[in-house]
Amino acid sequence: MSEAQHISDAPEQLAPEDLRDAWRVLDGAERVEGFRLLSLADGEEFFIQLPTGDQRELLASLTPSERRHWVRMLAPDDAADLLQGADEERRGELMALFDEPVRREVSALLAYAEDDAGGLMSPRFARVRPEQTVDEAILYLRRQAFDRLELIYYGYVLDRDQRLLGVVSFRDLFRARGTAAVRDVMKTDTITVPEEMDQESVGRIFAEHDLVALPVVDASGRMQGIVTVDDIVDVVQEEATEDIQKIGGSVALDAPYLEVGLLGMLKKRLGWLTVLFIAQMLTVVAMGYFQAKIETVSLLALFVPLIISSGGNSGSQASTLVIRAMSLGELRLADWKRVFLNELVTGLSLGAVLGVIGFVRIFALWPGTAPEFDVFSWGLAATILCSVIGVVLWGTMIGAMLPLVLRKLDLDPASASAPLVATLCDVTGILIYFMTASWWLSHVFESGGVP
Amino acid sequence: MSEAQHISDAPEQLAPEDLRDAWRVLDGAERVEGFRLLSLADGEEFFIQLPTGDQRELLASLTPSERRHWVRMLAPDDAADLLQGADEERRGELMALFDEPVRREVSALLAYAEDDAGGLMSPRFARVRPEQTVDEAILYLRRQAFDRLELIYYGYVLDRDQRLLGVVSFRDLFRARGTAAVRDVMKTDTITVPEEMDQESVGRIFAEHDLVALPVVDASGRMQGIVTVDDIVDVVQEEATEDIQKIGGSVALDAPYLEVGLLGMLKKRLGWLTVLFIAQMLTVVAMGYFQAKIETVSLLALFVPLIISSGGNSGSQASTLVIRAMSLGELRLADWKRVFLNELVTGLSLGAVLGVIGFVRIFALWPGTAPEFDVFSWGLAATILCSVIGVVLWGTMIGAMLPLVLRKLDLDPASASAPLVATLCDVTGILIYFMTASWWLSHVFESGGVP
Numbered sequence: 031m032s033e034a035q036h037i038s039d040a041p042e043q044l045a046p047e048d049l050r051d052a053w054r055v056l057d058g059a060e061r062v063e064g065f066r067l068l069s070l071a072d073g074e075e076f077f078i079q080l081p082t083g084d085q086r087e088l089l090a091s092l093t094p095s096e097r098r099h100w101v102r103m104l105a106p107d108d109a110a111d112l113l114q115g116a117d118e119e120r121r122g123e124l125m126a127l128f129d130e131p132v133r134r135e136v137s138a139l140l141a142y143a144e145d146d147a148g149g150l151m152s153p154r155f156a157r158v159r160p161e162q163t164v165d166e167a168i169l170y171l172r173r174q175a176f177d178r179l180e181l182i183y184y185g186y187v188l189d190r191d192q193r194l195l196g197v198v199s200f201r202d203l204f205r206a207r208g209t210a211a212v213r214d215v216m217k218t219d220t221i222t223v224p225e226e227m228d229q230e231s232v233g234r235i236f237a238e239h240d241l242v243a244l245p246v247v248d249a250s251g252r253m254q255g256i257v258t259v260d261d262i263v264d265v266v267q268e269e270a271t272e273d274i275q276k277i278g279g280s281v282a283l284d285a286p287y288l289e290v291g292l293l294g295m296l297k298k299r300l301g302w303l304t305v306l307f308i309a310q311m312l313t314v315v316a317m318g319y320f321q322a323k324i325e326t327v328s329l330l331a332l333f334v335p336l337i338i339s340s341g342g343n344s345g346s347q348a349s350t351l352v353i354r355a356m357s358l359g360e361l362r363l364a365d366w367k368r369v370f371l372n373e374l375v376t377g378l379s380l381g382a383v384l385g386v387i388g389f390v391r392i393f394a395l396w397p398g399t400a401p402e403f404d405v406f407s408w409g410l411a412a413t414i415l416c417s418v419i420g421v422v423l424w425g426t427m428i429g430a431m432l433p434l435v436l437r438k439l440d441l442d443p444a445s446a447s448a449p450l451v452a453t454l455c456d457v458t459g460i461l462i463y464f465m466t467a468s469w470w471l472s473h474v475f476e477s478g479g480v481p
Numbered sequence: 482m483s484e485a486q487h488i489s490d491a492p493e494q495l496a497p498e499d500l501r502d503a504w505r506v507l508d509g510a511e512r513v514e515g516f517r518l519l520s521l522a523d524g525e526e527f528f529i530q531l532p533t534g535d536q537r538e539l540l541a542s543l544t545p546s547e548r549r550h551w552v553r554m555l556a557p558d559d560a561a562d563l564l565q566g567a568d569e570e571r572r573g574e575l576m577a578l579f580d581e582p583v584r585r586e587v588s589a590l591l592a593y594a595e596d597d598a599g600g601l602m603s604p605r606f607a608r609v610r611p612e613q614t615v616d617e618a619i620l621y622l623r624r625q626a627f628d629r630l631e632l633i634y635y636g637y638v639l640d641r642d643q644r645l646l647g648v649v650s651f652r653d654l655f656r657a658r659g660t661a662a663v664r665d666v667m668k669t670d671t672i673t674v675p676e677e678m679d680q681e682s683v684g685r686i687f688a689e690h691d692l693v694a695l696p697v698v699d700a701s702g703r704m705q706g707i708v709t710v711d712d713i714v715d716v717v718q719e720e721a722t723e724d725i726q727k728i729g730g731s732v733a734l735d736a737p738y739l740e741v742g743l744l745g746m747l748k749k750r751l752g753w754l755t756v757l758f759i760a761q762m763l764t765v766v767a768m769g770y771f772q773a774k775i776e777t778v779s780l781l782a783l784f785v786p787l788i789i790s791s792g793g794n795s796g797s798q799a800s801t802l803v804i805r806a807m808s809l810g811e812l813r814l815a816d817w818k819r820v821f822l823n824e825l826v827t828g829l830s831l832g833a834v835l836g837v838i839g840f841v842r843i844f845a846l847w848p849g850t851a852p853e854f855d856v857f858s859w860g861l862a863a864t865i866l867c868s869v870i871g872v873v874l875w876g877t878m879i880g881a882m883l884p885l886v887l888r889k890l891d892l893d894p895a896s897a898s899a900p901l902v903a904t905l906c907d908v909t910g911i912l913i914y915f916m917t918a919s920w921w922l923s924h925v926f927e928s929g930g931v932p
């Protein structure tokens with residue numbers, strides 16, 4: 031599209047950047063109004079780049095003929111995404127807007143789960159034949175470019191059964207002699223992914239191999255489509271966002287923060303908080319079990335928050351590190367023994383340092399006890415030392431192992447959120463602390479110390 | 482490279498996939514040994530795809546002539562990454578391995594910060610001239626492909642001062658008439674990024690616009706290089722990993738989990754845990770302030786962990802949601818008022834639900850108090866209700882606003898980690914709880930209830 035065309039499309043026009051900047055704060059009607067002020071060319075690019083949810087909303091507010099125009103702009107994989115989230119009735123309406131061949135492509139894509147390689151891929155890739163010469167292949171690709179190909183940086187070399195023989199990049203073609211056969215120029219050590227591979231793994235392969243596109247093949251090696259790296263950036267962002275939101279202890283939001291309404295927000299956040307709150311009631315039971323001790327030595331209660339939170343903090347830390355390492359593929363289930371040993375040593379070391387800080391604090395800073403150094407102070411300090419070591423070690427182990435256990439159970443490791451781990455550590459922390467204190471108390475009374 | 486060549490390179494050969502799978506568990510010497518068993522062609526691809534740190538280590542163990550060979554395989558931006566992390570002496574040695582023109586390119590790239598657009602970009606992009614015809618441009622690109630161009634999917638149309646006029650994709654060229662002028666085919670509404678833009682923002686632009694490459698221009702509009710989307714996948718992963726690790730309450734690791742040694746791990750994790758532990762000592766002071774109350778009504782101490790953790794949990798949730806929304810560019814500092822109001826309403830609602838659960842629990846399940854319904858039970862239940870509402874509201878507000886405050890202070894919002902927010906909530910939670918309880922206690926005593 032030329033510069034001249036840009037300017038002459040309509041009498042009053044809006045720059046797409048301006049609409050993009052304002053988009054977040056516009057309501058539905060304003061969005062439609064703004065969108066209609068774009069030139070046709072700008073509108074096309076703007077529409078294609080909108081998030082799927084926004085496309086769906088915008089389409090609903092347009093006239094049928096406008097709707098038809100814009101829907102047909104979409105590549106089949108994007109069209110499939112659009113339909114995936116629509117309700118039954120709306121889906122039928124939208125489907126009717128496509129030409130027969132596109133309808134067939136979109137239907138095929140809809141059969142895949144949205145977050146599989148199959149759900150991400152585009153069926154429109156550039157094909158070449160092994161017996162073509164390089165010059166023929168370039169010409170042939172040039173002709174295919176008239177169709178709406180997703181990306182024509184790679185030509186895929188297929189045999190008559192659509193099996194993938196190899197890949198030629200444009201660079202390969204352009205660097206080769208024009209008379210060479212494609213089969214001699216192509217790369218055969220192609221990395222492919224199966225249709226049902228989940229998108230997180232596909233993202234990992236892209237990140238590891240610095241690829242621009244990956245071919246998707248079915249069980250018999252027939253090429254089905256390509257996943258392009260520009261879709262993968264979104265996938266990687268999305269997967270990280272999901273992990274982060276789960277680690278924070280909520281259900282993953284499915285829209286930008288400011289666009290989730292109050293009710294939606296409560297639905298995502300209340301569930302886990304309620305579960306955690308109810309689980310946390312076990313701390314009341316645990317504390318109740320030691321109520322007699324607290325009545326005898328009320329000082330004991332003062333350290334409960336300090337002790338249990340040191341477990342929660344070290345547990346949150348360990349669980350997030352392990353969750354992320356698993357998401358990045360750095361850690362597999364089979365590595366559990368190494369994680370166990372690593373965290374055992376790390377937890378002991380962390381606990382020892384924090385325990386000593388707590389021990390020193392009792393003597394150096396606790397008003398009143400410092401000058402006395404009686405059996406009571408010693409006992410209290412020793413209790414803090416031992417229980418911090420125990421609680422931090424325990425928290426670290428729980429935090430590190432829980433994500434692995436969840437993966438083993440085919441659940442999402444990211445559900446081992448910081449608040450969940452902290453809650454688990456609180457209950458056990460209370461037990462560890464008071465059991466240590468009880469041992470010391472009975473010792474004090476036996477030896478005739480002053481409680 | 483042909484299939485035949487693959488097989489005939491060396492007598493004993495290793496498949497690159499096998500080496501890739503085993504890589505993680507091999508030590509330095511085994512890695513070198515394995516790498517030498519690859520065919521030359523496989524070795525090239527394998528080396529290029531290795532993480533920079535591994536490349537550096539591998540190179541150190543190779544002979545000077547091998548080192549020279551492999552270093553020269555690298556694109557200038559990857560070579561710059563390699564040098565960036567090396568010490569002064571090693572950097573000079575590696576620099577000496579390059580040809581003069583490459584050395585100049587690499588030096589120019591080294592001047593940029595590693596996580597700027599300039600540090601990410603490759604100076605090797607495909608240029609075309611506005612007055613060329615489409616056929617000429619295709620031929621011209623074909624000739625440029627012999628150089629090691631980073632990606633030749635786009636041709637960049639530059640004027641004589643290297644200023645960017647527009648961009649033509651291969652698809653545009655292939656679809657246009659061969660005799661049309663490039664200037665009439667090119668797109669002029671090109672998105673460019675300045676050299677000093679940070680990589681997180683560059684990643685966001687890629688994700689928003691589904692691009693394959695972005696041109697980097699200097700202050701006067703001269704094109705300096707391109708950032709390609711395959712590098713961006715890594716950037717997006719890295720930035721998310723950093724955020725996640727910080728949210729979990731540790732310093733971001735700079736290597737995969739299993740490759741960080743014990744000392745390294747302790748260095749990353751101990752710092753925050755110590756800070757939090759010392760901050761958490763304030764809870765002892767806060768509890769000490771109410772020790773007399775605990776001595777009078779030891780039952781009060783039983784609910785401390787429940788109350789304070791409900792604040793920590795809701796705070797962790799709010800802070801992670803806000804941190805992620807800011808990282809994704811969904812939330813800006815200017816939105817703070819909306820966040821404040823949203824979280825005020827959300828926090829009140831969450832607190833109300835949890836408070837009512839706590840209230841009901843006291844009556845329905847607390848052994849012994851249920852049948853009595855005396856003023857004491859009522860007071861305790863009311864205390865739980867009010868303090869849970871207060872603590873959850875407070876935790877939510879702290880969690881949501883702290884990342885914004887950190888950004889305002891030019892600090893990383895992700896430092897508002899779950900454990901930090903939980904710790905802040907613990908201290909204030911104790912104050913809120915005991916102040917509510919005190920009010921109720923004095924009330925009970927006045928009205929002659931039975932404590």
